[in-house]
Each structure stands twice: as structure tokens, then as C-alpha cells.
Amino acid sequence: MIQHLLSTRDLDREAAIRILDVAEDMAQTADREVRKLPPLRGKTVVNLFFEDSTRTRLSFESAAKRLSADVITFSAKGSSVSKGESLKDTAQTLAAMGADAIVVRHHDSGAAHQLAHAGWIDAAIINAGDGTHEHPTQALLDAFTMRSRRHGADSRGRGLDGLRVAIVGDILHSRVARSNVWLLTTLGAEVHVVAPRTLLPHGIEHWPVTVHEHLDDALAAAPGAVMMLRIQTERMRDAFFPSSREYAREWGLTAERMTQLGPDTMVMHPGPMNRGLEISSAAADSSASTVLDQVTNGVSIRMAVLYLLVAGSSETADSTGGER
Amino acid sequence: MTGILIRGASSLGEHTDDIRIRDGVIIARGSLTAELGERVIDAAGLIALPGLVDLHTHLREPGGEASETVLTGTRAAAAGGFTAVHAMANTSPVADTAGVVEQVQRLGERHGYATVRPIGAVTVGLAGEQLAEIGAMARSTAAVRVFSDDGFCVHDPLIMRRALEYVATFDGVVAQHAQEPRLTQGAQMNEGALSGELGLAGWPAVAEEAIIARDVLLAQHVGARLHICHVSTAGSVEVVRWAKARGIAVTAEATPHHLLLTEDLARGYDARFKVNPPLRRDEDVLALRAALADGTIDIVATDHAPHPTEAKECTWAEAAFGMVGLESALSIVQRTMVDTGLLEWRGVARVLSTTPAEIGRVPGYAEPLEVGSPAHLTLIDASSERTWSVADLRGRSQNSPFVGETLPGRVVHTLHRGVSTVLDAELVDAETVAAAHEAVTRG
Amino acid sequence: MVARTVLHDADITRALRRIAHEVLESRRGDGRLVFLGIPTRGATLALRIQQIVDEIEPGVSSAGSLDITLYRDDLARTPTRTPAPTRIPAGGIDDAIVVLVDDVLYSGRTIRAALDALVDHGRPRVVRLAVLVDRGHRELPIRADFVGKNLPSSTSERVSVRLTEVDGNDEVTIE
Numbered sequence: 027m028i029q030h031l032l033s034t035r036d037l038d039r040e041a042a043i044r045i046l047d048v049a050e051d052m053a054q055t056a057d058r059e060v061r062k063l064p065p066l067r068g069k070t071v072v073n074l075f076f077e078d079s080t081r082t083r084l085s086f087e088s089a090a091k092r093l094s095a096d097v098i099t100f101s102a103k104g105s106s107v108s109k110g111e112s113l114k115d116t117a118q119t120l121a122a123m124g125a126d127a128i129v130v131r132h133h134d135s136g137a138a139h140q141l142a143h144a145g146w147i148d149a150a151i152i153n154a155g156d157g158t159h160e161h162p163t164q165a166l167l168d169a170f171t172m173r174s175r176r177h178g179a180d181s182r183g184r185g186l187d188g189l190r191v192a193i194v195g196d197i198l199h200s201r202v203a204r205s206n207v208w209l210l211t212t213l214g215a216e217v218h219v220v221a222p223r224t225l226l227p228h229g230i231e232h233w234p235v236t237v238h239e240h241l242d243d244a245l246a247a248a249p250g251a252v253m254m255l256r257i258q259t260e261r262m263r264d265a266f267f268p269s270s271r272e273y274a275r276e277w278g279l280t281a282e283r284m285t286q287l288g289p290d291t292m293v294m295h296p297g298p299m300n301r302g303l304e305i306s307s308a309a310a311d312s313s314a315s316t317v318l319d320q321v322t323n324g325v326s327i328r329m330a331v332l333y334l335l336v337a338g339s340s341e342t343a344d345s346t347g348g349e350r
Numbered sequence: 351m352t353g354i355l356i357r358g359a360s361s362l363g364e365h366t367d368d369i370r371i372r373d374g375v376i377i378a379r380g381s382l383t384a385e386l387g388e389r390v391i392d393a394a395g396l397i398a399l400p401g402l403v404d405l406h407t408h409l410r411e412p413g414g415e416a417s418e419t420v421l422t423g424t425r426a427a428a429a430g431g432f433t434a435v436h437a438m439a440n441t442s443p444v445a446d447t448a449g450v451v452e453q454v455q456r457l458g459e460r461h462g463y464a465t466v467r468p469i470g471a472v473t474v475g476l477a478g479e480q481l482a483e484i485g486a487m488a489r490s491t492a493a494v495r496v497f498s499d500d501g502f503c504v505h506d507p508l509i510m511r512r513a514l515e516y517v518a519t520f521d522g523v524v525a526q527h528a529q530e531p532r533l534t535q536g537a538q539m540n541e542g543a544l545s546g547e548l549g550l551a552g553w554p555a556v557a558e559e560a561i562i563a564r565d566v567l568l569a570q571h572v573g574a575r576l577h578i579c580h581v582s583t584a585g586s587v588e589v590v591r592w593a594k595a596r597g598i599a600v601t602a603e604a605t606p607h608h609l610l611l612t613e614d615l616a617r618g619y620d621a622r623f624k625v626n627p628p629l630r631r632d633e634d635v636l637a638l639r640a641a642l643a644d645g646t647i648d649i650v651a652t653d654h655a656p657h658p659t660e661a662k663e664c665t666w667a668e669a670a671f672g673m674v675g676l677e678s679a680l681s682i683v684q685r686t687m688v689d690t691g692l693l694e695w696r697g698v699a700r701v702l703s704t705t706p707a708e709i710g711r712v713p714g715y716a717e718p719l720e721v722g723s724p725a726h727l728t729l730i731d732a733s734s735e736r737t738w739s740v741a742d743l744r745g746r747s748q749n750s751p752f753v754g755e756t757l758p759g760r761v762v763h764t765l766h767r768g769v770s771t772v773l774d775a776e777l778v779d780a781e782t783v784a785a786a787h788e789a790v791t792r793g
Numbered sequence: 794m795v796a797r798t799v800l801h802d803a804d805i806t807r808a809l810r811r812i813a814h815e816v817l818e819s820r821r822g823d824g825r826l827v828f829l830g831i832p833t834r835g836a837t838l839a840l841r842i843q844q845i846v847d848e849i850e851p852g853v854s855s856a857g858s859l860d861i862t863l864y865r866d867d868l869a870r871t872p873t874r875t876p877a878p879t880r881i882p883a884g885g886i887d888d889a890i891v892v893l894v895d896d897v898l899y900s901g902r903t904i905r906a907a908l909d910a911l912v913d914h915g916r917p918r919v920v921r922l923a924v925l926v927d928r929g930h931r932e933l934p935i936r937a938d939f940v941g942k943n944l945p946s947s948t949s950e951r952v953s954v955r956l957t958e959v960d961g962n963d964e965v966t967i968e
Contacts, residue, residue, distance in 0.1 A: 044875060051860070051876040060913035065863040093863075114663050134665035135538075135549035136619030143618065144663070157667065159549030182878075201549060228552055229543030333863070338873030 030142040030151040031331055034162045034209035039185060042212055046170050047182050048330035053323070055092070063329075065337040066095035069126040074116065075154075076102040076132040081297065081321070082154050082164075086129045089328035095336070098123070113137060117146035125149045127336045135159035150335040158199045164296055165205035167327040169213055171316050172251050174323070175292050187214035192244040194220040194277060195255030195304055196266075198227050202296045203255060207235055220244040222277065224266040241277050242286075251292040254279050254305045274303050281308035292316050352387050353377075354768060359393035359729055361719050363695035369398065371725040374768035374790040379721055393729050396762055397695055400703040400718030401433025401726030404676065405496065405525070405603060405710055406579060406651035409435070409466070411457065412450070413442025417747045418656040420454060421780065423676070424463035426654070426745035428771035430676040431728035431761040434465040434712050435654075439476065440501045446471035446482035448490035455492035461780065462787025463771045467710055470494040472513045472524055476502050479509065481516060488520035495711040498525035500579055501626075503561055505531050511568050518574035523601075523709060525577040526565055528586070529627065533557035538667060540613040540628045548616060550666060553628045555583040562586050566593035566600050577709055578602040580653050582627040584637035591646045601709050603651040604638045606675055606682035607751055611635075615751070621662045621669030622751050625655075642701060643692040649706045652679045656747030674750050677743055681757040684732060689758060695732075725768035734760040744777060767791070795968065796953070799944055802963035805925065805956075808941030809838065812923050813845035815939050816892055824890040824918060826854035831861055831895045831907055832877035837958045838925060839894035855882035859893070859914075864906035881914055891917040892939075896954040898924040901935035926965055928952050 028036055037045070055061055071090040075083055083099065090097045100116070113132075120128060127150040130138050135157030142151040155161040172189060173181045191210055197203045197219050210217050211234045219230070220238045230237055238244040245252070257277075259270060267273045274280070279293065284306070287293070293305075293314045301307050310317060353372040360366045361379075370378040370388075384390050404427065410418035418426075420437070427435045437454050439445035445454065451468035458466025470487035474480045476499045487494040497517050504510045504526060517524050534557045539545050541552025562578055566589065569576035581587060581602045593600045607625060612632055615623040623629060641647040655672025662669050675682075683702065687693040693701070699718055707715030714724040737756045740748045764772035769786040771778055800808065820826060826846060830839025836858035843856035862868075862876040893907050904922060911920065923939035928946040946952060946967060955964045 048875060051878060054879060055913075058913055059915050062913070063863045064909070065868050068869075112660060112664050132665065134667040136667075137665045139619045140665060157549050158551075198546075204547070204549060227546030228541045228554070229546045232543040233546075333876075334873050337863075337868050339870055 029335070031162050031335060032138050032142055032151065032153045033160045034165050034205045034212070037209065037212060039212050039214075042166070042169070042209060043183060043185060045166055045327070045330050045334060046173060048334060049166075049170050049323070049326040050182055052329040052333070053326040056326070062092055062094055064094045065333055066090065066093040069095045069336055070124055071095040071097050071127045071129065071332060071336065072120050072123075072125040073097065073099040074120065074128050074130045075100065076130070076137070077155070079131055079155065082131060085321075085324040086154060086328050089325050089332055092325070093329055093332055095332070098125070113140065114144065114146050117141055121147035121149065127152060127332060129154045131155045133157055152331060152335065155201055157201065159201055160205045161201040162205045162209070163324070163328055163331060164202050165209040166331070167320055167324045168206055168253065168294060168296070169209055170323045170327055171294065171319050172292060174319070175316060176250070185213040186210060189215040189251065190218065190247060190249045191215050191251045191253060192218040192220055192247070192249040193253045193255065194241060194244070194279070195257050196225045196261065197221045197230070197255070198225045199258070199261075200255050206253065207233055218244050218247060218249060220277065222267055225261070241283065245283060245286050248288055249291060250288075251294055252279065252287065253294040256296065256298065256300060257304045259303070270303055278303060279305045279309040281306050284309050284312060287314065294320065296320065352389060353385065354389045354391060354765070355382060355384050356391045356393050356398070356729070359396050359398035361398045362699055363397045363732070369719070371765070371768045374725055376719065376721055376723050376725050391729070391763060393763070395731065395733070396729040397732055398719060399431065399695065399728050399730065400699050400715060401728055401764065401766060402431045402680065402702045403434040403706040403710065403712055403715060404432050404652050404654065404679070405436045405649060405706040406500070407435040407437055407654045407676065408440070408656065408672070409437040409454070410441065410656060411454065417658050418745050420457035420466060421461045421463070422746040423654070423656070424458060424461055424466065425777055425780075426674070426676040426743065428463045428764045428766065429744040429761065429777055430678065431680050431730065431764050432464055432676060433726040433728070433764065433766040434467060434707065434715075435676070436467045436469050436496055436710055438500050439469050439471040439498060444471050444475050445469065446474050448483065448486040448492070451487050451492040451494050452490050459791075460784065462766065462769060462783045464766055465712065467496070467712055468492045468494055469496045469498050469500070469525065472497045472499045472504050472517075473509060478502060478504055478506055481509070481513060484516055484522065485520060488522060495520075495522045496525050496577070496709070497522055498527065498579065500525065500527045503527050503529040503531060505561070507564060507568070510565060511572060514569055514574040514576060515572045518572070521711065523575040523577045525579050526561065527579050528558045528561035528565070530557040530561050533560070537628075538624070539616045540630045542613065542631065544613055544616065548619075550616065555585050555630070558583055558627055559585040559589055562589045566590070566598050569600060570596065570598045575599045575601070580605050580608065580627055580651070581638065581647055582608050582630050582634060584634045587637045587641040587646055591641070594646060601648040601705075602646070603649045604642055604647045605653045606650060606679045607673055609635060609638055609642070609650070609686040610682050611751060616666070619666045621664065621666050622673070622749055624666055624669050624671055625673050626671035639686055639690070639692055642687060643697070649701045649709065650679065650683055651706065652676050654745075656745055657749045658747060662749050672749065674743060674745055674747055676745065678738065678750060678752045678757065680730065680761065681759045682752070684759040685757060688732070725765050727765050728761055729763040731760045731762050732758065734758070736760065796966040797968065798964055798966050800926070800942060800965035805941070805963045805965065808925060809842050810845055812939045812941060813842050813849065816842070816921070816923065817846060817850060819921070819938070820890060825884065825888070826892065827882055827886055827889045827917070828854065828856040828892045828894055829859040829911070830856070831893065831903060832858050833959055834954055834956050835895040837956050838896060842894060842923065855884065857882045859907055859910055861903060861906040861910050864909045866902060866906065879910075885915050886911070886917045887915040888918050890919050890921065892921045892923050894923045896925050897952050898922070898927045898937050899930055901931045901933035904935050905933050925954060926952060
């Protein structure tokens, strides 16, 4: 197993499927009499959030607590972290507090990578979103959701082979898109991205994806899942697109476009949604929508990641052997 | 003042003879015998180059003394074989008045490690709106001839036109930091597949090339000299080549780091590799080397940009742009240009001494190593090699991208107006240099 | 050292049959029997024993598995293990007679972990332990209620249980 979770590029197929499978076990515990599990007893997990994200923070907190870890939440707002204190000083403070894992959300790309590799702290680092770079646990929960919808109880051990996924929206600024592109490809899915050219990163032709500039073209390819990304209306000011109305008309999953989807096509959204902009209520509330599953699965995925990174000693071998 | 006899150096790596220096001037060349009381420098196996001239140095004083001062910056310069540096204007206060440029020039004169030629700001406060008092700076004792808003682009085309015209009035040159600001808002690294992958805002090559294209046409239109700072892309090289072919009076510089390093170094988010303009692609590096060899790019300038540790030990986006480069410049040029066969040592003297002095109107460098010229020279051991560490950095800051790299060449002696600033590969202490320098200048 | 077979396939079948009978005999009143095997081979054995019980007395028993990976006391000392699924039969374990089933009883630590795990799933009326082989060397105050074979061993020896469903054949060896 890898030592940190910084990017989905670091996961090979076997490692990715292992996380998804462990998440299945974690999901099972949700309907037990006692939901708490003991494997992180005595371990300290720090949620270090330089950027507000209540849902991601709560998801990680809940995951860590279900595994019996001690959880410390460091929110940048209103603390020394907000201004002046550097990432390095914060890291060293947390090291002194004996953190075993740090879940970090930061507005700058690469912050998690630096925490993991600058030698400031010797803890497992879990990237909970860094700038416009990656958000690996979101991609894992998305993959988990797709796999569950597709294979149900028969999911274990499987990838997403043959599944066509269209990711729609602000690819340029989306860490969710990046993490999903690498992970879904690793799991055997065929990834399509859809955006106006202004919101596609330069050099996307080198990514393992099929690019569409028009949503209708992508829907014509009959995707098994359509992932709508949140569009930030501030982008209008920077001339990425002219108006919300035009965006919704051209790249929004409108009620009319919903009728073009196949009967089993999933409609996904990492949340929070802009209803009426990138996604219509008809789409968001349809039976095809996986939005709430994604939230539920988020906790299982984060439990799996925390368990795999924090519970054991740092050696990489696995063993299923019991006592003999 | 006793004389110095340099024995057995190979001038420009071409032929070996002895060089006699008296009162800061080269007075004889040939096969010479040591005279009584003369200090002899045994330079057998060393290559003699003219003292190096940097057209682009950030000395940070006044205002940025935490990262560099005139003294520490000129010590770093001497350690790198430089005898003259041009101090960029983005200090605090900005070097946009005669008072600031004279102060900087005086500090350089007092310490004696190198000739400090202040660069004046083109616009007040580098704000790009109103011309600074260019005439006053040109006529001050600092005799400023290079004007630059470096760090910022003079992006308003009308201000740029006026600056070119007005600076020409005083035989000056505008050194343009070519960066279209709107195309580079929030930009962090070269725009390409890698910036997309790393989630760092891209810095398109066109943001540099468009400004260069505009400015060479403006320079042609008003008939003024133009210098382009730190050219970093293959496209910029093409534009400069085109301009030169049309007879436009444009000169251009490349930095040592852009001759060697590429954008791939951003992969680890180590902010030591964050620089403005950003590190580019392999093909850009190769285009810059070829352009430097064929004269399209005239000179190498360091863009020595010291920053305190905390400005680099943070996230990539928070980190300051810039790298120190005075100490390592000659080694990088040797590795990228000499060891690759693109440039002879005579060419190195051209791109690191004669031409930058000519662009900056620095007297005394026109006839390198010739009898009658001021004794600015550096003696190097080109066969030596070392792994760079922070101990090789002699300025106040340690933000070198080359720490850990194995680089060729070593500066063994540097003489500034006949005063040893580096002796047997060690910096001479400040009091000794200051006293000797004062003795020479007093004559 | 050469592996010596201590139980052949017929021995294993006989042992499991005996355990099934013993479990039924010990069942008082109308208690529901839930056999929970500890993965991997304990789960297989639980299923086999339950099938025998079901032939003798249909409808009173069910089988499942109970993973103990997350409850191990050596979790932080070893590389991370991937958990195995826990399958609690429909009806749960509340008020049931739970028979934990494992292949080899040794230090007793696995069973301790299983008891912890069990508590998180409900409150059985009673918990029993059935093992195919008890090789001794207990480190905790735990004993088995039903034992297929007591096998005196030294700590340097290694006991291997092979089961058809997992390993292709039935056999217990010591080396």
C-alpha cells in the first residue's frame, strides 16, 4: 500500500480496487448495531482545512471517528494558520502533537505533496483537495458509486471496465475532474470530458480522454455515467463563458437532455449543486441521480483510506494469514 | 601599489602568456619575468577571461536587506567571476530617482567587490503609468544607462513608446520584462500539458512573445534601442531573430537557468524552481542555446534574485519567483554552451562580458585582456567539477536551483580593477578589498 | 522438516460430524443456532458444520462469517491487512446461540478479537467456540467448547489446514 494518498495517479489498478473493496467492508458496518470499529484506537487523525468545506470535513471526521481515531480539526479560519503561519510551521506543530495522519485541504495545488515530501512531518498525508490539482477521495467515492450501481453486491474485485463516463464542466479548474480522469482510466473506464474550449486545460490532448466541446455530442456517445461538475459563476467575470443562461443551455444537464440518456445512465455530481445551472432539478432528483449515494459512500471510502494508510505498520506487504 | 604578475594563464583558452597589472591596469602581456616586490599569481592551467558583467542582478538594497545587500550581492558576484553588476530597480524605495541610484552606486564603490551600475525604473514606482525621472538618473553620478521595470512589464503600449523615445535621448536602453499581464494573471508555471496535470495556472509562451513582437516594432518605429530581459521561449527567439534581420536595434538576454532547466522540475512542487519567466520545455532550452551561439541572443544575464528561506518554504503559489545565480552562472554556461561545443571561451567572454558591458555602456570592457584595459579579469579552472551545495553560495540567500547538481568549472581568481576579490578560490575579506579598492581609485 | 499429515479428508469429515452432533446436544430448549466462521477457513468450516446440523435438524440453524481483522490486537505492529467480509445471517445474532468456528486454536488472540467483533453486532444468548484443531499454547484464558482434534505441538511447528473449497483438498498437516 502507498504511504500517502496525494493523487490518483499514484494508484495502480490493484491498489485502487483494494481501496474500493475495503470500502465495501466499511459500508457494511453502517447498518450494524454498533457502527464503531476499533482499528485506529490510539491514533490521532488531524483534519487540516485551509479552505472551507463543511461536507468534506464532516465526511472525514465521521470516517475517522467510526474507526475510533482521536480527531483534531484545525480550521484555517480564525487560527494562526489563516495568515502568517506557514504550512511548514503548522506541519511541525502537528508533528509535535503526534499526528498519525493529516487530512489536508488547501487552496494551493501541491500543498499535500509538500506536506508529504518536504520532511517537516512523518505522518500519512491524505489529500482532501489541493487547489486545482486533485481530490483523490472524491474520485474514489465516485468510482465506488459507479461500481455499486453497476454490479451491486457483486462489486468486489471488479474495476469499471467498459464503462463510458462523461465528465462535464469546468475541467480546467476542477480537481475532481483530474482525480477522476486518472482513476477511472486506471479502473478500465473510458473517460470523455465535455466543456467549452475556455474551460479545457491547455494540453488536454495528452490526457487519456476523448474531448467534446458540446454536451450533446458526448451524450450521443451513450455514456453509462454523466458527471456534472459545479460551475463557479465567478468564472463569467474572467470571460470563460458569457452568461449563466448560455452555459446552462449549452452545457447544463437540462430536463430535455435527461430524456436523451439511456435507462441505466447514472447522473453524478460531487456537490454542492447549482440547480438550474449545470444541472436541472429534473436531473438532480431523478432516479438516475447518485448524488446522495455519493455522500454516503464518501464516508466508507474515507474509512477505507484511513484504515489502509494508518492502521498498520508502514511495511507494504499484505497477508491474510491468521494464527496457525 | 605593488604590481601583480599573472603567470601562465591561457587567455580566452587560446594562448598562454603572462599578464602584468599595475595600478589597476593591464600594462604588459607576453613572456614576463617577475619584478621585485611584484605579487605573482601562478595561473598555470587556468583560463583567463575578462571580468564578467551581469546586466540583470537583484541586489535588494535598499529595502530587501534580509535577502541581499550591495555588499553580499557583490561578494556573490565576485565569487562567480563578475566584476560589474547592474542592480535592478525593484528595491524599496524603487530606484526611480537620482537619490536612490546614487546611493546604490556609492555602496558598490565603497565595498569594491564589483562595479555596481544601478538600473533606473522606467516608470514611477514600477507602476507603469508615469515616466520616472530618467534624465535625472542618467545625469546623476550613477550615470544610469539601463532602465527597467523588471518584475513588471511596461505593458501600456503608449508608455512603452514614450519610454523608448525618452530613454534614447540619454543614450539609454529600456530593458523590457516581457510579460503580458492579463495573459499571465495568477500564472505559476509554463502553460502546457504539465501545468494542466499539476493544477498550476499556466503561463503561456505567447504572453512573452506578444510583448517582444510589439516592442521590436515600437523600437523600429521610434528608432530606439531595446533590450529584452530573460528570453525564455523558442517563439521569442524567432521574433528576435526576425527583428534583427530587419535591422532593429534589439538585444536580448537568456538566463543560465533557462539554458539548463525545464518545467519538469515543477513536478515536485519544490518552489526553488519557481521563477519568472517560468522554466519552459526542452525545445525552448535548445532554441535558447542555439540562439546564444549564433548571436540572436546577445548575452547571458543571471537574473540573480535572492529570497529568504521562508519565501520558498511554502506552497508553490505562495512562494516568491526567482533564483540566485551569480555564483553558478559561469559553470552553467560552461556546461550548456562550452562543453556542448556551441561556444568557445572567446564566445563566453562575448556573452558574459564584452556585449553586456556594451549594452550597459560600462567603460573598460571593450578590449578584454588587452594592454591598457582596466584589470578586470577572472581566472578559472575549467577542468574542475563539484557538486553544488549551499556552501558554494556567497550571497545572503540560498534559493539556488543547482544545489545538489554536479557542475563544471571553478573561479580561482577574480580581479576587479587589479584588486583580488577572489584569491585561490576563496573570497578575500571585505576590509582588505575595500582598502585595496580605495587605494586604486585614489590612484 | 517434512510435513506430516495428522488428519486426512475422512478424519476431517468425521470430526465435523461429531462437532455438529455435540453442538446439537448442548443446545437446550429452542435456541437458534448461528455458526459464524472466522475467515478464511473458519468460514468454510462453519458452513460445513451448519449443513450437517441442518440435515439432522432442519431449520434451526444458519451460518455466516465474522471478520476480525479490524479487531486484532497486533494491527499497528503488522502491515495493513485487507479485511474479509462479515456476513451475519438474516435474523441477526440477538438472543441466538452463536458458535464461533475457526480452523486452528492457538494463542487465543483471534478468538478474543472475535468476541469483541461479536459484541458490535448484537447480544447473543450464549457464545460457544468450535475448532477443527486445538494445538495448545494459549496466551489468553480461552478454551474451545468443541474440538475436532487436540494436537500437541511445539511452538516451532507449523500446523496447516487445507480445505477443498479454498485449497483444493482436505488435509491437516504439521511440520
